[in-house]
Amino acid sequence: MDVLDSSMSWFEKNQEVLLQYAVNIAAALVVLVVGFIVAKIVASSIEKVLDKRNVDHTISQFVASIVRYALIAFVIIAALSRVGVQTASFVAIVGAAGLAIGLALQGSLANFAAGVLIISFRPFKAGDFVEVSGTSGVVKSVQIFTTILTTGDNKEVIIPNGSILGGNIVNYSANDTRRIDLIVGVGYGADLAKTKQVLRDVCEADSRVLKNPDITVGVHALADSSVNFVVRPWVRSSDYWGTYFDLNENIKNALDEAGIEIPFPQMGVHLSKD
Template sequence: MNQFTEYFAEVDWGTLMAVWGMRVVSAVLVLLLGLWLARLVTRLASGALTRAHFDTMLVSFLRRILYAAALVIVFVTVLAQLGVQTTSLLAVIGAAGLAIGLALQGSLANIAAGIMLIALRPFRIGDTVEVAGQTGVVEQVLVFHTVIKSFSNHEIILPNAQITSAPIVNFTALGQRRIEVPVGISYDADIRAAREVLVGLAKAHEKVLEDPAPSVMVNGLGDNSVDLTLRAFVETPDWAGTRSDLIEATHRELGKAGIGIPYPQRDVHLRFPDGVKLEDKRKTEASEARANAS
């Protein structure tokens, strides 16, 4: 007790108060100046990103990250002005950041993927896309996830990390989309006549583009038919309706032209063992003929 009394008696309280007063004043000045600089730097960076035509959502997210980092720097500087040893504090902050990063690595992966999607823009709101096995119209692109509305009117929420790690098919990016209508015609039919009918009905449709022009390809000789494919380009919003019209017109116009679309057929050949009577063979052949006729 005497030692503490002697220690406090020897302290120059005037000098101590003056030193701590200067430290507190300088710390307050650093705090005020730091907060002002943090706001200024954040505002300048946000304006630069906006002028560079970055997405508003990405600008807002980066502005918050930059401001939070600036506040950490200001906080550490203020503690240093007060005489606090910040080396150990920085080590603690680094360790805490590492632990948080390991614990939230899945979320951080989604954040990084979200920043890539917003910055690179492989698709935009309103685009029809196929991503991660899901097809629909993009409604929102957020930092953590992307919202897609399916054609069945379902809301699909996809983590951004799944989107960037899978192929992305954007059906509306180029403005035009090709329709393919597969058609099988009879082997007895004239392929040139069928091609003229198909190209003619495509050209007659008001939504089909003249350039590239509609065409018909022969894809192969199937088991029951000659396989053709009608190809025509339309504006992307007209794809579904025009495809339905062309399929209906194909069935109608080929029928008018007398070009048959055959049903699947199968020929069955029966082998009779020795000892079977001829009359039985004839009955079997007659029933087989009736089956083929039907």
């Protein structure tokens, strides 16, 4: 009986403290439950918003996961603080760990951030022919950390997104039409008006050359051994290389038929007797 009376006496004396602890524990549980639900809702909402903006689904899932776990960490810290646990040192440890991880993964994080920006602002997309980081090729896919190109000789090149965003991006497929720039050299004895007409006729005879914008043919430079003409027809982007190669061949044949000389480097050797 003495032990029971002693226990009852202890509970009566500490009733207020125990009640306070019970309230704090209940509040911490409520914070945890509500916080977990809110974290899930916020993460899901962010994922849906990114998907509606046509952001790559892998990226939207990754961002949503980061936001969710960050909110959960905050909720846990808040719950521990509610029950009287000193969280200052815990926050410092988490912050130090986050800093260490960030420094260790700074290259990967930079590539991830660049991947998000590439997908968001779309300087290019899958199927475009681009030149990035000194490499030209067709974009096969844009992933979280890298972009994959397929070169003209069918090599697969994997380029970190950070290096792409940090340099110049040339997208040859961005517009429907492109201009072909050719330099054609003829001899100084050639009739310039006749040469100009021959070059224009060759371009106009090719059905892939567009009528608008007009073809530009003109004297570009008076070089050391030739008069250089610039020939600039416009074509559809998909016809660029086929037209480029064919025009070079057709121009050579047309100038030969017209008797117009195409000069080439020559070296004269003079022998003398001592």
